[in-house]
Amino acid sequence: MTRRVLLLATKDTIAHRHGSIATGAELLATIPADRLAADVAVEDVLAEPGWDMSPGTMLALARRARAAIAEDGFDGVVLTHGIDTLEETAYLADLLAGPAAARGAIVLTGATRSLDELSSDGPRNLAAAIAAAADPALAGAGAVACLNDELHAARWVTLADAAGVAAFSSAPHPPLGRVTGGKAGEGVELLAAPPPRPPDPHGDPETDIALIKTYPGIDGALLTAVVDAGARGVVLEGTGLCNVPASLLAAISDLTEWDIPVVVASRCRTRPVALDALPLGTGMAGQVGAIGARDLAPAKARAALMVALGGGGVAAARDYFDRL
Known part of the structure; x- marks a missing residue:
């Protein structure tokens, strides 16, 4: 039985060519028919460039991907996306997938070279992503990034090289898997177990979350200023084992x-532990009420806080992060 995959095309580099931008159907046409591993339906999505993708658009893409599997009966979803914020949208889609994650894969892909560049990586990445989305082996894995024939779990993936075709990494974790080819009948070889599934989402995510990079001498008034401007939550990018300057503790x-x-x-790699589990003298922010992001990178902690706030305020966010 032929598997059905929905392609959500947001344009960006994978669709760029001199003087024009390819539609989703035109992108799909770059793949020879005998290299398609599924019956693919296409939806073009109006979206900002990847480097300026709004939280509202990210949420809309995540919801559409979930509905395509849970309500429309697709076996998987492929989302073309600019590489700059691909990891954030991937993780948000992963957090919002809920029970749909058990039924099919949500695969994000993109390109570092434009469609009309010599040796463009877009068509190969798209073919591999379709093969991955059509493969039942990824059911239960949630959202993944697929580039350079590698599959990276949304929780672990990060953009490591914006100029090369091997742009993404899961380090220090291994890649989740790889695509063994783009031809029909070929698909996914799993190399590692996926991370645990996140808690099911509750309520509507909050889009107004501030992300602030801390530095020695930072003024705590910056935190209250973003809240005065409307932020419903704040993520701080600290140093080391989630340390922040003492000037922020009162705020x-x-x-x-x-x-x-x-x-x-x-800003460093950390272990997936709570702030109060860190050695004495580190994680001081936890003693005044801060919530630890565990091993999440700052941008992904922002996505998680967006979803956590759908269930309430500080208590709901603390409970959500404790279960990530």
């Missing part, structure tokens, strides 16, 4: 009392 305490969650992530 973190105040925001927590106002039911505005403050999540602390690190």
Whole structure:
């Protein structure tokens, strides 16, 4: 039985060519028919460039991908996306997939070279992504990124090289798998177990979340300023084991009392532990109410806080991150 895949095309580099932008159908036409591993339906999506993708658009894409599997009966979804923020949209789609993740894969792909460049990587990446989305082996894995024939779990994937075709990495984790070819009948070879599934989402995600990079001497007034401007939550990019300057501790305490969650992530790789589980002298922000991002990168912690706030304020966010 032929598998059915929905292609959601948001344009960006994978569709760029001199003087024009390819539609989803034109992108699909770059793949020879005998290299298509599924029956593919196409929807063109009006979206900002990947480097300026709005939270509202990311949420709309995540919801459409989930509905395509859960309601429309597609076996998988492929989403073409600019590489700059592909990992954020992938993780948001993963967090919102809910039970649909058990029924089919959501695969994001893109390109570092335009469609009319010599040796463009777009058509191959698209063919591989379709093969991956059509393969039942990925059911239960949630959202993944597929580029350069590699599959990366949304929780682990990061853009490591914006100029090369091997642009994404899961380090320090291994790639989830690889696509053994783009021909019909070929598909996914799994190389590692996927990360645990996140909690099922509740309520509508909050889109107004501030992400602030901390630095020595930062003024705590920056935190209250973004809240005054409308932010419903704040993610701080700290250092080391989720450390932030002491100048922020009073503001973190105040925001927590106002039911505005403050999540602390690190610019470094960290272990998936809570702030209060860190050694004495680190993670001080946890003592004044901050929530640890565990091993999430700052941008992904922002996506997780968006979803967590669908269930309430600080208490709901703390419970959500404890279960990630």
